[in-house]
Amino acid sequence: MAMSVNDDSSEQPYCFDNFSLQQMDKSSYYQHMTEHKMDSGYLTFSSLSSSYISLQHFSSPTHSLLMQQPSDIPIDNERDLTEDSIQNIRFSSHEDYENYIKTKKYIDIFTRLSQHNAFHLIDKILTNLPVNDIKHCLCVSRNWYKIIGKYYWKQKEHKQLANVKRNLFSCERKSVYEILSQQTPLKQRRPLQQQLQQEHIQHHCLFIPTPVSMNNTTALSSQNHPLRPLTNLPYSSTPAQLTSTALTPIITSINNDQNVDPSNNDNHPFSRLLFSPSSTIVSPRKTYRYEYLKYLHGPTVPKRCPICSYISVVDINDQHGICSNPTCQNNFCYRCSGPYHPLSPCKIKTGPIMSPLKKRQPISPIFSSKTRTNLKRLLLR
């Protein structure tokens, strides 16, 4: 509408009445447009180069229409370009306004693509852009916010989660003894612990700072006790994997040791075992569980493993599940029940596998309590 009026008036005089552009012959229009540049077929004009609304007008919406540049406005040559005339010309009726919108230079790409249902093209454009540019694109207009908003929030959530996960996975896991050796605990307790350790080692050889000392005790007790060879394996592997079943031979071994050293019979050995600061005695299944709970952050929910249908722990935020079956140890994504993919969206379309217990059994409608009450209600009325 704001085409270069002076140039056109000599060649092809346009009249900007209400229905001028609708009644205009398309053939003459095409001839006119092909002179300048390539033809798009749309009602677009090349000579316009001005913003429709700038940010200054948001502060004063009452003056926004006044302050707009006159090039955007349908203008007749007869009238002057004073403010009052602009007010009168601009949108004197709804039809004029409609004409203005139709003939406005309409180059809004994202809304056009969305109107053509070409969302895969929007995807292709936005995959080239980083987050900050998409953030600027959100603020452009309301339509753009509706279109691009999905992509932006999805991307932002994924970025945050990815950073957290990277930090978790990057930290090197260390055994308890390495951490204890590096850490410097409070100064008052340090000598006490050392004293206790020394006492333990001297009296019973029960306290186990290293697996070597454990092997010494086993070597001593294996001669006497018949159950000893069954429980050799967990001792030799790591001290953290001490089993609860292995407690009884320890006590028996202690009893055997007491016979060797009869000087300290006063303290019960089991009480000292509980106070041991570094070594933790838990079942191997539990240790495995605590290990994978480190990798999952945030609240967790018990779900079913898609492979072995065993109970597994699933993170709520990321839907990252780990099977608690120590033989399976399956890392899976709960959304798609495929292998776990930390950074990419789901590509398999099989949904989460629901437990068969959740299926409600079909109850015949006659015998249910609700229908009975409803029938009563209806009959009374």
Place this chain on the structure above:
Amino acid sequence: MATNVEETYLYSSPTTFKVSSKDGEIFDIDDSFINQSKTIKNMLNVLDIADNHMPIPLQNIKGTMLNAAIVFCKYHKNDLLSIPDDEDEDDFERDAYEPRRSDDISEWDKEFIKQFTVEEGTLFDIIMAANYLDIKALLAVGCKTIANMVRGKNSDQVRQMFNISYDPPGEGLNTPRNSVTSKESGDNQLLTTQEKESRCKTPSPELMYD
């Protein structure tokens, strides 16, 4: 067996077909265009077009855009076979949300796309034409240019570039003036409800494009 015979007939001998655009213009097509656009390849495999004189109608594409696409395919005759399709790979470990490179456009393509501008809407047309014809190289170039235009700009600069107002038409700041219509309020009262609705209705998108 019949399809195999047609394929051999297509790819062994250099044949020319004719294509008619929306405007009625007729173009000749080489093997370079047929191999790169999947839709025409499928059309020729499905349809039995024995006569080369009859043009294939493509109603969604304008003549200028089709001519440009043919020029593009002639230049990229040998390039496409070497480029693999990275998008179809199913890598679970690949970071899909990491931005890809958009600086891969060659110099010839940059000059080629300078013909099409945002202001006239031709860039949009060429992207839609490439989408219809399934020419992956042209579509990638078109999408990358739009991404390069938007990159590193404020929302205000983007608004100036695309000539967009914040509010959609007919809402917010873009509402038609009430002060002028108040003078003609007597006329408006006499109108029937159907006429009022027809006037107040925002124009449908179909009117904008044709």
